[in-house]
Amino acid sequence: MAVLMIEHWMDFAGVAVHRIDAGAQRAYAFVNPRPRVTAQGAPDAYHPDDTGRAHLRDSGWPGPEWRERLVADPHWPQRPLRQSQGRCAGYFVSTTALSDPRFPRASAHAYLDAGRVPYLAMPDAWLRHDGAGAPGDFAVVRERASGRLSLGLIGDGGRGRAMGEVSERMAGDLTGHRADARSGRGVPTGPLLYLVFPGSRREPAWPLQTAEIRARCEQLLRRIGGMAQLGRLAESLERIED
Template sequence: MNPPIHSNVIPLYFTTDHKLVDADGAPNAYHPDDQPDACPDRGRGIDCLAAAGYPNGSWWQTVLVADPDNPDRPAIQGDGPYKGFYVSMTSLRNTDFAGPASPASYVDAASIPYLVLPAPIYRTDGMGEMGDIGWAMNLDNGRTTPFVIADEGPVEPFGEASVAFWRALGGTPNPRNGEGLPEGRIVYVVFPGSHTDAAIGWPIDRKALAREARRLGAIGGATMVTSCLEPADRSVDAELAAR
């Protein structure tokens, strides 16, 4: 694949039909009033407490900010439009912006299209880092979106992304049950190392994200992604197997 690229960034190209939705970082992701051991299709939070690992999971402190006064419990937002909700984190963060207990220090899954990298990929050099950006395209409907890599996932197949990402590609995602994800095979173009000079602001500005993704690819959206389809497809598994 040889689209025009700036800044000496060599893109990676992945395709997959696997899809998962991530709500982490959204200020309304998790609420203490929701049932701890059940996951109905609707609740106070847009995702279930079980997905955050609270209170019976061992990993909740990787998803929810701990209360500085009581580290055995998650911090609760004390003001703002989502007062009373837990503070949900993403791996990409800027705690200097508003402090570790503020949702503004993390990437909002409901408004910013972001990609989750599975741990084996994230921990492989050259496969993408937090803050790297890219473009994705739904081959079924032609819809595209820029994205930022903003979270690390467990050992799951490639294809997990934020609520805003799947909305941009034509879905109506429900993180509680995984329904509403768009049909179609998804193409991802990642620009490894782009986090070093991508000016996307904080909190991340969606227009700036799209502008920087176009700058890196020299051409934007569907045109750029389509230009990457000319060579033979390389799946994520094939990409990893080659390393």
């Protein structure tokens, strides 16, 4: 069994972040007592009539922050681009930091669909710290009460992000129910344990199949003692924070 060395690293936005050293693998962990859920990247996330899967205010529109989360219309740069065809015609193109280079930036297909991809969104200010990782690095999230897991990766960042926002798919993995960012249905209500593996990004970082994400996360987990170690890690962090 791997022996974990746990060291308090820093406090960020009211969250205590700890370095994890298992010899062959390093990571960091933190607990978020009030996780937020995002629909960012979903093709039907934001509609100008505020009928999307997420509230329009979360896109930053009509305020100045929308350029960080939506694609600008190349013919009318003062406004976000609206999809012109398909089932999501009329919706804005919602972006994520991690994207598929096979598609143009203006395509909704280029971005991680929050309803399909288990990903984390992290604040840009956090990701600027040396050792915090980057989009494409893998992560495991555990719901404390049930022990349910979601195996995913860092998929997005940005100003105003909460520490450890989870995509709708990641939220659903943790609750066992389809999650909805707009209504709050099926989203975790209790503390989540996050374990992030900085420097674990693959090239190309995206696209990846769900099975590939899971296999990589399981490989990284084995280096720290396997999934059973997550429960012991959660208990250790609880004692430290108490």
